[in-house]
Amino acid sequence: MGRKYKRKTDKQRDPTVFENALMEVKEKGASVRVAAALPIVDQTFRLASYSVRQVLTPNKDSSKLFHGLSTNTTKRLAYEYAVANKFSVPESWARDESAGRDWLTGFLERQGDLSLRTPEATSLARMTSFNRTNLCIFQTKLEGVLQRYQLSESCIYNLDETGCTTVQKVSKIITQKGVHQVGQVTSRERGELVTMVGIICANGNALPPCFIFPRVRFDEAWMMNGVPPACMFIPAGG
Known part of the structure; x- marks a missing residue:
């Protein structure tokens, strides 16, 4: 059918x-x-x-x-x-x-309104903590801090990080049937994870991204090649 x-x-x-x-x-x-x-x-x-x-x-x-x-x-x-x-x-x-x-x-x-999507991995601790009681406590404390120090939107920032691998993910290729192992050339087989930090202000402004490399010494000449202007690079041991 x-x-x-x-x-x-x-x-x-x-x-x-x-x-x-x-x-x-x-x-x-x-x-x-x-x-x-x-x-x-x-x-x-x-x-x-x-x-x-x-x-x-x-x-x-x-x-x-x-x-x-x-x-x-x-x-x-x-x-x-x-x-x-x-x-x-x-x-x-x-x-x-x-x-x-x-x-x-x-x-x-x-x-009609259902679809297949890849879910984001969420820990049990984070899931159970996201409830009405905790949100009300957070909102109450936040409102008290804003009123106490007379903070405006330009003084509130939010920061979040994400991991970026140094090896590109290979795409599917067309190859002969029956081959048990198929390879594709990349820069390295196993890359290192570079942390990218994004910071945005409550008034809509955003700061340049910051990259954290897992090494003590690094060469800024080749690491800053092709990146957006004003980006920051920080070694993990610095």
Whole structure:
């Protein structure tokens, strides 16, 4: 079965069915319940409704709780939920004890606002500390410091660091099948991690980035070649 099914006929899509039901309500004074119970309307809805085979209902709270589900976990959960509720499932589900790729693709398309993304690794300590109580304490103390010292936006800075490797990541290449090992030329096989520090002010101004190298001595002539103006270089042992 293809994952991009295209309807080949307009069967059960006759717009006159709903127009006649609307006429029953407006001109004849029938209630919406009575119009929906008309034989042709009821048959159209029963044949065109696929929600009776819906396995999982939309639930997007797991990713917000830092416990998002992978594709394999989602497919296994769909199968277990269907078995627990005695839903009819394809034979491939029972054989693999998991939903298929077609179901997962259709599930993501039906929701519309779901997508596959690579999550950022977050420690348990950081996740548990990010709550309403701690945020209120932080905001209260911050407001007290700002009022006590009469600090403006130009006096507030935020700093964050990130790691930059000195070896470029190789991209996928086309090679012959059956080759067990494929190589690609780089500057080094294993590079060193250089820390880049970014500092930005609350008023929108930003300071030049600062690079921290894991060495005591270094040559600024080649390390400053091609970098943005006014960048700072600091040795880790300095």
